[in-house]
Amino acid sequence: MTEAFEGAEKLLEVWFAPDEHDVPTEIKGGRSNWTGLRQVGKEVWDGMLDEVQCKVLSVIEGKDVDAYLLSESSMFVWPHKLILKTCGTTTLLLGLPTLLRIASETCSFKGVWRCFYSRKTFMFPDRQRGPHKDWTQEINFLDQLFENSSAYTVGRMNGDHWLLYLTPPRPDVHPRILSPPSDQTLEILMSQLHPSAHLSPIHWESRPSSLKGTAIDSYLFSPCGFSSNAINGDEYATIHVTPEVECSYASFETNLLDSPNIEQLVESVLKVFRPEKLSMTLFISVDEEEQEQDARDKAKGLLSLGAGYERVDRIMYEFQGYLLVYAVWSAVPGDMRLAAIPHCYTYRL
Numbered sequence: 001m002t003e004a005f006e007g008a009e010k011l012l013e014v015w016f017a018p019d020e021h022d023v024p025t026e027i028k029g030g031r032s033n034w035t036g037l038r039q040v041g042k043e044v045w046d047g048m049l050d051e052v053q054c055k056v057l058s059v060i061e062g063k064d065v066d067a068y069l070l071s072e073s074s075m076f077v078w079p080h081k082l083i084l085k086t087c088g089t090t091t092l093l094l095g096l097p098t099l100l101r102i103a104s105e106t107c108s109f110k111g112v113w114r115c116f117y118s119r120k121t122f123m124f125p126d127r128q129r130g131p132h133k134d135w136t137q138e139i140n141f142l143d144q145l146f147e148n149s150s151a152y153t154v155g156r157m158n159g160d161h162w163l164l165y166l167t168p169p170r171p172d173v174h175p176r177i178l179s180p181p182s183d184q185t186l187e188i189l190m191s192q193l194h195p196s197a198h199l200s201p202i203h204w205e206s207r208p209s210s211l212k213g214t215a216i217d218s219y220l221f222s223p224c225g226f227s228s229n230a231i232n233g234d235e236y237a238t239i240h241v242t243p244e245v246e247c248s249y250a251s252f253e254t255n256l257l258d259s260p261n262i263e264q265l266v267e268s269v270l271k272v273f274r275p276e277k278l279s280m281t282l283f284i285s286v287d288e289e290e291q292e293q294d295a296r297d298k299a300k301g302l303l304s305l306g307a308g309y310e311r312v313d314r315i316m317y318e319f320q321g322y323l324l325v326y327a328v329w330s331a332v333p334g335d336m337r338l339a340a341i342p343h344c345y346t347y348r349l
């Protein structure tokens with residue numbers, strides 16, 4: 001890389017149905033053993049990713065999800081939903097109309113059931129291209145594709161903040177469901193990493209309780225940079241590291257929040273990277289009152305971090321069907337715990 005790299009990712013999550021059993025049965029894609037979006041062949045995704053300006057490096061096929069390792073981050077494809085996460089100066093949103101066309105023409109989906117798009121503030125916003133030059137342009141682009149959406153700026157306007165665009169569930173795409181899917185996602189976005197935090201920082205392992213094995217795909221870029229996907233059943237975790245000192249950044253994302261608990265998980269990840277600054281987002285689906293209490297208990301995991309960090313912000317939102325917690329921390333100046341050499345972290349998925 002000749003100039004500083006923008007590690008912060010754009011993150012798109014599109015749900016075409018609430019559940020993998022709700023996908024159309026018709027198969028028109030090249031992978032006829034699979035249903036919904038998983039029937040779409042790599043060569044078709046390659047065409048969409050050309051518009052995003054990134055490439056597939058490798059793919060792993062799990063029982064429930066396919067994980068694509070990209071030249072700029074990752075893509076996960078379930079039968080009913082897709083997560084696309086891309087960094088650098090990629091033009092993620094320019095691939096969205098093609099994704100919607102593939103979902104309709106190849107997979108016979110009636111439309112988008114729910115969509116989420118988010119990102120943190122860029123380190124180098126002037127280098128972004130297409131609609132990603134600023135948040136208003138991204139909102140305008142998405143508003144041409146979706147109705148009744150909401151766009152939020154979460155956090156400090158005069159500091160690091162996080163941007164979120166979301167659409168409400170569409171009953172015309174899928175009728176109101178009695179028990180909406182349980183869904184949770186944690187993202188940890190870290191910057192100003194400890195200088196030793198770079199080479200293959202994560203070892204993945206299957207949980208002892210898990211009968212299914214974890215499939216892992218990792219890539220060490222030259223001269224530096226690391227990306228890794230792990231999948232087990234319908235659970236996934238993904239990690240991306242930009243170690244260059246002038247723009248160091250790492251992200252960790254997973255939908256597995258049961259083991260270990262969130263505090264332990266976050267602390268373990270922080271021990272690897274020792275970032276000076278970090279923000280976290282936790283989305284938890286909330287349906288009934290019971291789930292709401294459960295979600296609030298999980299969210300308490302983001303109240304304090306032991307390891308030499310002080311909380312700058314913690315903001316909670318309630319959306320239709322979801323609780324969101326956004327929290328920002330910064331390292332306590334002079335705290336010796338942060339000077340420790342980073343650990344290698346074994347993550348059990």
Ligand SMILES: C[S@+](CC[C@H](N)C(=O)[O-])C[C@H]1O[C@@H](n2cnc3c(N)ncnc32)[C@H](O)[C@@H]1O
Pocket residue numbers: 001005006007008009071072073086087088221222223224225226227239240241242243244249250251
């Ligand atoms: C794709 S990776 C991970 C990006 C991720 N979003 C993150 O959290 O940092 C980016 C790192 O790989 C390095 N890299 C080396 N060759 C690259 C290439 N051909 N494309 C993208 N990144 C490359 C970059 O300089 C950077 O350190």
